[in-house]
Amino acid sequence: MDTSTHPDPQGSLIEDLKRGNSFAYKEAVREYSPGMLAVARFYLDHSSAEEIVQDCWVTVIDAIQKFEGRSGLKTWLHRIVANRCKNKLRSINREVATDFSESLDPELADRFNAKGRWDLPPKLKFHESADTLMENDALSGCLDKHLSALPETQRSALMLYEAHQHKSEDVCNILDINASNLRVLLHRARQKIFLMVETFQETGKC
Amino acid sequence: MxxxxxxxxxxxxxxxxELTNRQNLSVKMHLMMCKHCRTFIGNxxxxxxxxxxxxxxxxxxxxxxxxxERVAEALGARKSESDGCK
Structure with missing residues (x-):
């Protein structure tokens, strides 16, 4: 097999997809759909985003024949979704509206005095590791709730960067935003989660 | 400051x-002196x-x-098409 254009083990998955192997499709759908949905949710409402992701997979069956491995499979799939979403937005004459003005969350900003020093500093240290914290079902449920409440643009940026581990450059290309706007989205989302964990640790409430 | x-x-x-060397240095200096910010960054x-x-x-x-389901359907349709061509 020619591995010069794509590294294994992804190379063999791509070859299987090109051959139309249904098990390879099941594996790829499970692996890549959550990230594809995160991309689509940046641009569209939930049901339109799910439809786009489903349509994309049907398109992939033919398009994969032309995949040359210049980017990774994940980035290629995410770009297909982004392009479809942008076409859809163009067809209905809509744009994604996002506020990139402030990087500090207003709730956190209120905790500093006029001189810029902490008025209400963080009291507790989050001692436990992420894996230990995640064993707490109540905290996990609370995280779900707060992740769902994040603006779509923040959540998509966060999912692609943290969960799907894209490089900043790829996230910017897929979401059509510049690097400093991506930094604002990530920082805003992380602060929300920081505030949530802090409240949870102090009060046990979500 | x-x-x-x-x-x-x-x-x-x-x-x-993602900070420049200069920014990075001033954050490190601040963290050496400020317990609250050390806790904040850690959290x-x-x-x-x-x-x-x-x-x-x-x-x-x-x-x-x-x-x-949709992929299986599309793969099935593709297979029947290619079988039909043989």
Missing amino acids: LMCRDLADIASDYIDG LRASTDLLKVHASRQENEELIRKID
Whole structure:
């Protein structure tokens, strides 16, 4: 097999997809759909985003024949979704509206005095590791709730960067935003989660 | 001089190593002197790690089932087409 254009083990998955192997499709759908949905949710409402992701997979069956491995499979799939979403937005004459003005969350900003020093500093240290914290079902449920409440643009940026581990450059290309706007989205989302964990640790409430 | 509020503003950039050398140095100097900001950075980093673990565990079973169905249908149609050409 020619591995010069794509590294294994992804190379063999791509070859299987090109051959139309249904098990390879099941594996790829499970692996890549959550990230594809995160991309689509940046641009569209939930049901339109799910439809786009489903349509994309049907398109992939033919398009994969032309995949040359210049980017990774994940980035290629995410770009297909982004392009479809942008076409859809163009067809209905809509744009994604996002506020990139402030990087500090207003709730956190209120905790500093006029001189810029902490008025209400963080009291507790989050001692436990992420894996230990995640064993707490109540905290996990609370995280779900707060992740769902994040603006779509923040959540998509966060999912692609943290969960799907894209490089900043790829996230910017897929979401059509510049690097400093991506930094604002990530920082805003992380602060929300920081505030949530802090409240949870102090009060046990979500 | 970097104040606590300024540090909170660029804390994610510090965690991700996105600051310039000069900014990075002033954050480190501030952290040496400020216990509250050390706690803040540590907690923001812990929140980020938590998000990484949590977000990567999120799945959407219903969507995956629907996609599997549509892909199987499309693969079936493709196979019948190519069989028909033989």
